[in-house]
């Protein structure tokens with residue numbers, strides 16, 4: 077089987093091939109930095125991380141860009157309320173966002189562009205749209221004229237007929253020709269702070285929210301992206317408007333594969349502060365839950381299904397993580413013990429059948445439930461082999477490599493050993509030398525492999541063993 081994704085654009089499962097062979101350019105809509113993100117937002121961000129990790133596991137290189145929306149109605153309102161500048165206000169929320177990503181072991185994207193650093197790029201897009209007849213000015217703002225873009229609506233397939241075309245309606249304080257038209261540039265309004273206002277060729281004002289993503293995605297990834305993701309509530313109007321702006325400006329296809337994650341609900345209900353079922357990561361940590369269990373729970377449900385968050389499911393996730401961790405520790409111990417130097421019959425076959433099934437799960441539109449099913453069959457087999465007492469150190473090391481390989485996608489095993497102290501590394505090297513002296517090459521090799529898995533390479537020189545950390 078080859079990699080397939082459910083493309084929102086076609087509402088079908090389609091084979092995936094990137095524009096550039098072996099390299100995937102993807103844009104993942106980031107947070108609006110006006111509050112602490114909640115676990116619903118983080119479900120999407122963890123899924124996007126697993127998507128990137130899975131692509132790398134499957135042999136692709138990835139270039140991920142995630143924007144930070146640091147200028148919009150909400151951030152301006154927050155800055156005004158607190159009597160500080162927009163930048164001061166958003167800086168706090170940027171910080172806690174990155175804190176939450178690190179807590180949940182989300183690998184960093186290649187770029188985290190901020191909207192306020194890309195005003196000139198946005199102005200350029202508006203100018204192109206104007207040249208191509210897609211905009212008009214009204215009341216100091218610049219609007220995208222939906223009627224000028226016939227394929228508008230192709231992503232969302234929403235029923236636009238309920239919105240009456242051509243009716244001149246007031247939206248907020250703005251006048252627009254058509255209720256569906258949206259602002260690409262918002263003219264300055266009385267009361268908007270200096271720190272949230274730019275004076276550009278388009279006049280005094282600020283960019284529309286949708287424009288930010290068109291400008292930043294195309295700047296870092298080119299005019300046609302392989303994958304664009306977000307939560308289902310981004311489909312309309314946000315992503316529909318991104319298509320209109322980007323394709324309207326370039327005349328080229330903007331995104332080849334649109335992927336959208338379903339929502340997280342709590343105890344079967346929509347999360348809301350008023351219902352007392354609204355959680356952030358610090359809320360869960362303060363109740364004693366582990367970040368790795370939270371991450372596991374998020375990724376255990378395939379992204380196109382609603383995730384029902386309950387404390388029972390979080391406890392089940394914690395015990396699943398504990399099983400993986402315990403196997404990893406026991407395999408590590410066995411790998412370091414003395415014994416036969418060759419991997420015994422059957423071990424390789426078990427590993428390759430597991431890896432095939434795990435990969436097929438990922439290739440099936442990132443079916444993480446299927447991939448985890450394969451993983452836990454493998455866990456049962458490896459545990460049975462360990463308990464039989466027959467598993468060789470080399471076999472245990474091979475099992476552990478396979479487990480850690482799968483975890484390069486999941487990211488739920490502890491990274492403690494990656495932080496080995498120099499003295500601990502030296503102690504392991506001494507153990508390896510001792511094993512070599514007694515001609516136990518399997519044990520020596522297992523130690524070398526273990527260090528290699530932690531990014532530490534050994535070099536045997538006439539002056540002894542040298543080691544270095546891979547950067």
Ligand SMILES: [Zn+2]
Pocket residue numbers: 105106289314
């Ligand atoms: Zn976006």
